[in-house]
Amino acid sequence: MSGLTRRHFGLLLGASASSLALPTYLRAQEKxxxxxxxxxxxxxxxxxxxARDSAGAxxxxxxxxxxxxxxxxxxxxxxxxxxxxxxxxxxxxxxVSNYGIKKITGRAASVDREAKTVTLADGSTVPYDRLVLAxxxxxxxxxxxxxxxxAAQIAPHAWKAGPQTQLLKEKLDAVEDGQNIVMVAPPNPFxxxxxxxxxxxxxxxxxxxxxFTRSKIFVLDYKESFSKQALFTExxxxxxxxxxxxxxxxxxxxxxxxxxxxxxxxxxxxxxEGALLNIIPSQRAGAxxxxxxxTNEAGWVPIDENSMRSKVDDSIFVLGDASVAGDMPKxxxxxxxxxxxxxxxxxxxxxxxxxxxxxxxxxxxxxIETNDGVKVGAQYExxxxxxxxxxxxxxxxxxxxxxxxxxxxxSVGWYAGIVEDVFG
Amino acid sequence: xxxxxHAVLALAxxxxxxxxxxxxxxxxxxxxAREVILGIDADRAYxxxxxxxxxxxxxxxxxxxxxxxxxxxxxxxxITALLEYKLxxxxxxxxSVRTARLGDQxxxxxxxxxxxxxx
Ligand SMILES: Cc1cc2nc3c(=O)[nH]c(=O)nc-3n(C[C@H](O)[C@H](O)[C@H](O)COP(=O)(O)OP(=O)(O)OC[C@H]3O[C@@H](n4cnc5c(N)ncnc54)[C@H](O)[C@@H]3O)c2cc1C
Numbered sequence: 001m002s003g004l005t006r007r008h009f010g011l012l013l014g015a016s017a018s019s020l021a022l023p024t025y026l027r028a029q030e031k032x033x034x035x036x037x038x039x040x041x042x043x044x045x046x047x048x049x050x051a052r053d054s055a056g057a058x059x060x061x062x063x064x065x066x067x068x069x070x071x072x073x074x075x076x077x078x079x080x081x082x083x084x085x086x087x088x089x090x091x092x093x094x095x096v097s098n099y100g101i102k103k104i105t106g107r108a109a110s111v112d113r114e115a116k117t118v119t120l121a122d123g124s125t126v127p128y129d130r131l132v133l134a135x136x137x138x139x140x141x142x143x144x145x146x147x148x149x150x151a152a153q154i155a156p157h158a159w160k161a162g163p164q165t166q167l168l169k170e171k172l173d174a175v176e177d178g179q180n181i182v183m184v185a186p187p188n189p190f191x192x193x194x195x196x197x198x199x200x201x202x203x204x205x206x207x208x209x210x211x212f213t214r215s216k217i218f219v220l221d222y223k224e225s226f227s228k229q230a231l232f233t234e235x236x237x238x239x240x241x242x243x244x245x246x247x248x249x250x251x252x253x254x255x256x257x258x259x260x261x262x263x264x265x266x267x268x269x270x271x272x273e274g275a276l277l278n279i280i281p282s283q284r285a286g287a288x289x290x291x292x293x294x295t296n297e298a299g300w301v302p303i304d305e306n307s308m309r310s311k312v313d314d315s316i317f318v319l320g321d322a323s324v325a326g327d328m329p330k331x332x333x334x335x336x337x338x339x340x341x342x343x344x345x346x347x348x349x350x351x352x353x354x355x356x357x358x359x360x361x362x363x364x365x366x367x368i369e370t371n372d373g374v375k376v377g378a379q380y381e382x383x384x385x386x387x388x389x390x391x392x393x394x395x396x397x398x399x400x401x402x403x404x405x406x407x408x409x410x411s412v413g414w415y416a417g418i419v420e421d422v423f424g
Numbered sequence: 425x426x427x428x429x430h431a432v433l434a435l436a437x438x439x440x441x442x443x444x445x446x447x448x449x450x451x452x453x454x455x456x457a458r459e460v461i462l463g464i465d466a467d468r469a470y471x472x473x474x475x476x477x478x479x480x481x482x483x484x485x486x487x488x489x490x491x492x493x494x495x496x497x498x499x500x501x502x503i504t505a506l507l508e509y510k511l512x513x514x515x516x517x518x519x520s521v522r523t524a525r526l527g528d529q530x531x532x533x534x535x536x537x538x539x540x541x542x543x
Contacts, residue, residue, distance in 0.1 A: 049476075053472075336480050337476070337477070337480065340476035354469060356470055356474075359474075361477045361480070361521075361522060363518050375518070377518055378521060379522060379524065379525060391520075391521040393517035393518070393520065393521055406490075409490035410491055411490070413490030413491030414490070416483055417479065417480060417481040417482060417483045417491060418480050420483050420484065420486070421479050421480055
């Protein structure tokens with residue numbers, strides 16, 4: 001063969017030689033195939049937008065390990081009795097019936113980037129022309145000494161919603177007056193920066209409502225400071241005086257060990273005892289991203305800020321918590337926003353759709369006490385090689401009650417809106 | 425002037441407070457900018473893409489719980505609302521940052537997109 005010129009080669013093989021150079025979907029006159037791993041706000045949104053806006057021109061498969069999806073967002077409001085578990089659990093039926101998305105319930109076990117296939121846990125394979133990875137986070141259990149997946153059955157993290165969230169709620173409701181709660185809060189970067197502190201607020205809300213104001217909530221933080229700190233601190237003092245004690249690493253000196261069975265967390269400063277331990281460890285991108293070989297040393301996936309495309313594989317897009325999204329926090333709002341940028345680029349790759357310049361947005365609302373809502377948000381654009389915040393805002397301490405109530409009501413509207421946008 | 429008055433009423437329908445002490449020059453700038461944008465041949469495909477930012481909160485169905493319904497509104501009202509947020513006549517931090525960097529083309533495209541949306 002080595003003596004043959006390109007022309008000869010073409011002549012020998014006839015028409016099929018030129019077709020070899022074509023993408024698979026053109027070769028067989030099939031539709032281009034998009035496979036999405038992860039059916040959260042990132043994955044479900046991109047699946048919907050690609051399927052809906054390509055109006056049948058692209059074949060979309062959505063792989064999620066569970067039949068239904070319980071949102072982490074508003075899971076703190078479930079803990080605080082503002083939402084039911086049903087309220088925060090959604091199915092994929094409309095994505096299938098309205099947009100013709102193929103839903104596979106199962107776990108994607110591996111990605112073969114050469115062959116462009118995904119292999120599921122049951123051994124079946126799914127070919128793709130473009131792959132979207134939106135697997136969310138994995139918990140690094142042993143980043144907190146003494147903690148483990150088994151220990152999480154006693155001391156839940158509840159940082160992935162589902163049975164863990166229900167376990168945490170059960171344990172919260174069983175706390176008696178005078179018994180304490182201990183939370184270990186994670187280092188940056190992690191899913192939902194204000195999440196631990198909204199959760200503290202909901203713990204305090206439930207205890208206070210029962211008159212259990214002798215109980216204390218200790219927060220042992222890996223960070224020196226946290227999101228919306230002035231707002232939360234002000235709110236805790238106003239609504240839950242004496243109930244919340246937050247310690248940064250300069251005070252507690254480091255988390256030495258967690259003993260879930262004994263209900264203790266040992267630090268340099270002291271041994272903290274709780275009837276409920278809520279341990280939130282360090283995180284990294286979901287395992288499938290690591291398997292696909294697209295993660296960096298820290299365990300997250302670098303992306304091109306103009307498209308959400310993986311920096312190491314042009315056929316792969318990565319969304320949401322798993323990605324390194326510059327100034328954007330790991331939030332459902334961010335994942336949903338990033339999905340729309342990815343969707344338009346995927347459609348432009350595979351059809352004659354026009355791609356528009358990337359733009360991103362985020363708002364994170366938090367509830368401190370009934371009708372006391374606060375928010376932080378920004379608008380983002382690609383800049384200096386990353387997704388950069390170009391306009392920002394945050395609620396201010398001392399705002400009047402009407403504004404805080406309106407902010408809370410806005411968050412309820414947002415939840416309904418995003419759920420419809422993602423799953424409807 | 426009649427147009428501007430009409431716009432203020434439309435705003436009330438969109439359910440967000442007009443700043444009591446809105447700077448009269450801002451209100452005038454809104455009116456002028458609206459006339460310019462109304463003359464633009466809006467790019468609906470671009471508007472559909474940009475609308476991705478809006479529909480994370482603004483639902484296309486159901487009751488306007490906490491956040492107003494914006495689809496199916498007249499183009500002129502939608503342009504006015506976006507301009508009023510952009511120019512600080514109305515305040516809501518979320519809307520202020522979303523609109524701060526919208527140019528005339530973007531506002532025209534968004535308004536055309538949402539005006540054409542029906543349930
Ligand atoms: C307590 C708490 C409160 C929060 N509050 C808010 C809030 O108010 N606002 C906000 O915007 N965000 C909030 N968040 C953050 C938000 O939940 C996440 O940022 C968001 O869910 C990330 O979306 P995602 O699509 O990247 O990943 P996920 O939502 O984690 O979805 C990933 C999905 O992929 C599945 N999956 C993973 N690997 C595989 C595989 N190999 N095969 C098949 N399926 C797989 C997972 O099971 C999961 O269903 C909160 C988070 C927490 C923990």
